[in-house]
Amino acid sequence: MNQLLCCALVFLDISIKWTTQETFPPKYLHYDPETSRQLMCDKCPPGTSLKQHCTARRKTVCAPCPSHYYTDRWHTSDECLYCTPVCKELQYVKQECNRTHNRVCECEEGRYLELEFCLKHRSCPPGFGVLHADVTLCEEAFFRFAVPTKFTPNWLSVLVDNLPGTRVNAESVERIKRRHSPQEQTFQLLKLWKHQNKDQDMFKKIFQDIDLCENSVQRHIGHINLTFEQLRTLMESLPGKKVTTEDIEKTLKACKSSEQILKLLSLWRIKNGDQDTLKGLMHALKHLKTYHFPKTVTQSLKKTIRFLHSFTMYRLYQKLFLEMIGSQVQSVKISCL
Numbered sequence: 001m002n003q004l005l006c007c008a009l010v011f012l013d014i015s016i017k018w019t020t021q022e023t024f025p026p027k028y029l030h031y032d033p034e035t036s037r038q039l040m041c042d043k044c045p046p047g048t049s050l051k052q053h054c055t056a057r058r059k060t061v062c063a064p065c066p067s068h069y070y071t072d073r074w075h076t077s078d079e080c081l082y083c084t085p086v087c088k089e090l091q092y093v094k095q096e097c098n099r100t101h102n103r104v105c106e107c108e109e110g111r112y113l114e115l116e117f118c119l120k121h122r123s124c125p126p127g128f129g130v131l132h133a134d135v136t137l138c139e140e141a142f143f144r145f146a147v148p149t150k151f152t153p154n155w156l157s158v159l160v161d162n163l164p165g166t167r168v169n170a171e172s173v174e175r176i177k178r179r180h181s182p183q184e185q186t187f188q189l190l191k192l193w194k195h196q197n198k199d200q201d202m203f204k205k206i207f208q209d210i211d212l213c214e215n216s217v218q219r220h221i222g223h224i225n226l227t228f229e230q231l232r233t234l235m236e237s238l239p240g241k242k243v244t245t246e247d248i249e250k251t252l253k254a255c256k257s258s259e260q261i262l263k264l265l266s267l268w269r270i271k272n273g274d275q276d277t278l279k280g281l282m283h284a285l286k287h288l289k290t291y292h293f294p295k296t297v298t299q300s301l302k303k304t305i306r307f308l309h310s311f312t313m314y315r316l317y318q319k320l321f322l323e324m325i326g327s328q329v330q331s332v333k334i335s336c337l
């Protein structure tokens, strides 16, 4: 019994040494058929691939990676990895590929990567509503509205097939399916579709009515002029990840007072992985009661939410969406009514 325990302890001791030991160069265990022994071979360094395992007489043989191939760590693979061949649209090569590093692509100055695209970072641009190279509150409400109550298994494909303009590619559709819940998928798809088609005349024509919606939102909240502290309280009341004080300060500097709330709400949504802004705002309004928040402001926000949930949106949906994607989805019921 004692002996067994002793053995177990020795074994434990060895295994701890094994896992904590930091040998250099790093090693791996290899069975040598010649001597029928387990050998400790050196791993291959970055920039090379394994050519021959070590033997009792010879060290591991590693060969340099060919051009356009790399390895970036110590490893035991007999192949190098192929460097990312091309950067995406609007990206530049930040660092070329060499034997030890993959090619690094980065969005051009003033842009950041979202999904497949380098989107523009913009301070508040002129005009109402459009805040980011993102979706506006109206578009968000509308895109979320366009979610069917019953998901037929191929709903997303039907939508992809019927949306006019540049088609969202199958790869992106698959990614949306993988990453988002069925509830979210329509929103993500429409967002991507809008991004791909926003400069086409067809899209502008379809979305003229969205502009009317933006006008209404602007009428409801454009007059609100909050102090830094008030904006901070509002942002703190939103659930999930918080917009930072720096973001609030920047927004106060870069945006007109009429654009600040919308800009911050949009930042909050992006920060929270496309959470529903209206739901977030409703949550915030409940919590704002405990602060002495200007009543006129909470009322304006409530009116905006009501408007975006309203029959107006339903009409917009009918007019645009059904016209846009045709009879294929006529039978689809909408979620809110």
Ligand SMILES: *[C@@H]1O[C@H](CO)[C@@H](O)[C@H](O)[C@H]1NC(C)=O
Pocket (backbone or CB within 6 Å): 095, 096, 098, 099, 100, 101
């Ligand atoms: C490979 O590129 C990296 C940066 O991408 C650099 O630090 C490194 O020195 C380069 N190696 C060679 C051999 O040029």
Ligand SMILES: *[C@@H]1O[C@H](CO)[C@@H](O)[C@H](O)[C@H]1NC(C)=O
Pocket (backbone or CB within 6 Å): 225, 226, 227, 257
């Ligand atoms: C907003 O309020 C601040 C003071 O709280 C004032 O200085 C500023 O002129 C106001 N802006 C607008 C557009 O009303």
